[in-house]
Structure formats: C-alpha cells, structure tokens
Amino acid sequence: MERLGTVAVVGVGLIGGSIGMALRAGGLAREVVGVGRDMTRLDEARDLGAIDRGTVDLASGVSDAEVVVICTPVGRVAEDVRRAAELAPRSALVTDAGSTKRSIVEAVEKTPRAARMFVAAHPMAGSERSGAAHARADLYRDRVCILTPSATTPRAMVDRARAFWSALGCRIVEMGPAEHDEVVAFTSHLPHALAASLASAVPADWLPLAAGAFRDGTRVAGADTELWTAIFRENRGPLMNAVGKLQDRLSALKYALMTDDEESIRRWWDDARARRALFEARQPPGPNA
Structure with missing residues (x-):
C-alpha cells in the first residue's frame, strides 16, 4: 500500500x-x-x-x-x-x-x-x-x-x-455479512458467553480454590459489559443458535454422566480434544489476542 x-x-x-x-x-x-x-x-x-x-x-x-x-x-x-x-x-x-x-x-x-x-x-x-x-x-x-x-x-x-x-x-x-454473523456467533460470541457463564457459576467463596483452568476459561469475562451487551443484542439470532448447540453438547455429557457411560464420556472428550488440536495447528505465529 x-x-x-x-x-x-x-x-x-x-x-x-x-x-x-x-x-x-x-x-x-x-x-x-x-x-x-x-x-x-x-x-x-x-x-x-x-x-x-x-x-x-x-x-x-x-x-x-x-x-x-x-x-x-x-x-x-x-x-x-x-x-x-x-x-x-x-x-x-x-x-x-x-x-x-x-x-x-x-x-x-x-x-x-x-x-x-x-x-x-x-x-x-x-x-x-x-x-x-x-x-x-x-x-x-x-x-x-x-x-x-x-x-x-x-x-x-x-x-x-x-x-x-x-x-x-x-x-x-x-x-457475506449474514455468513459472518453466523460464523462469529460460534467462534467469538459464544466463547465470551461461555466464559461469563462459567465465571458466574462458581460460588464466590470457592474462588480462592480456583486455579489455571478457571483463570483461562473466564479471561474474556473481564471485558466491558456495555460492549458485549450490544454485541449480543445485535447478533442475537445466530448467538441463540450457537448457545443451543453448546447446550446439546453439555446435555450429551450430562446424560453420559447420569448413565455412567465411560465410553461416551471418553468420545465426548476426544472429540473436543481433536478439535482443539486442529485449531492449534492452524494458528500462525504472532501475538495472542
């Protein structure tokens, strides 16, 4: 340029x-x-x-x-x-x-x-x-x-x-604009919603016992409230769809726990582990954001 x-x-x-x-x-x-x-x-x-x-x-x-x-x-x-x-x-x-x-x-x-x-x-x-x-x-x-x-x-x-x-x-x-909103509902907005949900799910008096997993999983819950309220409202349709998919995944885990289905729990975790590995493999070197 x-x-x-x-x-x-x-x-x-x-x-x-x-x-x-x-x-x-x-x-x-x-x-x-x-x-x-x-x-x-x-x-x-x-x-x-x-x-x-x-x-x-x-x-x-x-x-x-x-x-x-x-x-x-x-x-x-x-x-x-x-x-x-x-x-x-x-x-x-x-x-x-x-x-x-x-x-x-x-x-x-x-x-x-x-x-x-x-x-x-x-x-x-x-x-x-x-x-x-x-x-x-x-x-x-x-x-x-x-x-x-x-x-x-x-x-x-x-x-x-x-x-x-x-x-x-x-x-x-x-x-396209609509495709963008659908994609980022899953890749950006849902992780923020999940981080906020996790942060508020843990009782305050248990926080001294929280460690790295809680810290990493809730990092973006520290973002500006007004900013994310506006984003969630602007993209509420795609975000509702993304939340539904997350609920399905959590429901699958809940059912596997309820039935003590070891193999289902293992597959549930392995699917997530493989997707995380694919994400890591596709990340270029550069600053974290």
Whole structure:
C-alpha cells in the first residue's frame, strides 16, 4: 500500500488506538487523526502514540481523510459510517471494526453515498481490556480481518480495504455479512458467553480454590459489559443458535454422566480434544489476542 495522507480513526479505544499505533509505527500515513467525545481521553491517546492529534468535531477530523475507520460500539457504527461518509471527501474509503456485520451493512446500504464508500470489516483481534492505554501496534499482526462487502460495494473500494487492513498485518478473508454473523456467533460470541457463564457459576467463596483452568476459561469475562451487551443484542439470532448447540453438547455429557457411560464420556472428550488440536495447528505465529 502506498503511504496514505490522513487517516481518521473514530473511536480511539483499544481497537482504534491499536490501528493508530500500527499506522504510525509503520509510517503508513502522514497523519492519524483521532475523533472522539472526550478531549482528555484523546490527549491521552496522543501522548500514548496512538494518534497525531485529536478532535471532538467529526467534520474536522474526516474532512481531509483518505481513509476513515469507525471503531465505535456496534450499535453506533452504521450511523457513524453515514455521518463520516457525508463529511469526508467522496473519494475516501470508510471502513469499520464492528463485531457484527449484517445489520450494519443493511443500514448503510440505505444511504447511496455511504454505500459507495463503505467496506465493512471485522479484524479478529482484541482483548478483555479496553481503552487506548492497552492499545499496541502489533495487535493485528497475523490476525484475520473479515471483509463483508455487499453485492453493490464497488470492487475498487474492496481492493483498497484489503490493502489497508493487510498493511496493518491482517490476513484477509471475504464473506457475506449474514455468513459472518453466523460464523462469529460460534467462534467469538459464544466463547465470551461461555466464559461469563462459567465465571458466574462458581460460588464466590470457592474462588480462592480456583486455579489455571478457571483463570483461562473466564479471561474474556473481564471485558466491558456495555460492549458485549450490544454485541449480543445485535447478533442475537445466530448467538441463540450457537448457545443451543453448546447446550446439546453439555446435555450429551450430562446424560453420559447420569448413565455412567465411560465410553461416551471418553468420545465426548476426544472429540473436543481433536478439535482443539486442529485449531492449534492452524494458528500462525504472532501475538495472542
């Protein structure tokens, strides 16, 4: 990717801050502008090296941008995309980092100018921690970024989005918005739901006896409540399906325990062990996220 001029990052938390750090560390943009609601936090993001300058005025932040990246909560993404597309140059690429895609793409498609400029994206990287203080330049290195263009998204814009996210270190996968939401319901949203369920299932006075399995299995339960409430609501249909499949697996174990079926318990565990090994074998070297 040729060096960009101005890149505007709307929402400079962990995700947006890491985008800014990656751009600045790689010399990929002349200027990274952070757009947010709180100037104090934007100043902190600048001091951390996530942005070159910050503003609470969206029009000022995107007026000269070649690329605008929307990193706000999923419930706000579509409206922020439409507003940014209206205020940015017509030639700008607008992309996002939202964890759901179907409702965002459908909403943006209702505004022709925004639809021509927007390529929906979901970089599969993050942390249970939030805020620019936890951002890092290598967050996206060797992570998958899923692009979900619609049937009407200009191919030239998709190519620009591929180049942008690739420059941050991502491996690019394309799929439809609905397929994306079904996949991440199982691979991302369900594990978060399971971690939260496990964390709340253990009585508080037994926690001093919990060890590594509890710690590892509940790590992402420490993530932001409002963030995950919004994600679960946005993707509730696919997530309900995923929860049902998990309940089926737990019911199979419960029945095997009830009947003291040693062979069924063994097969139940071996199936999971083999799937975990397949996951490990397919993971590239790189930072944990």
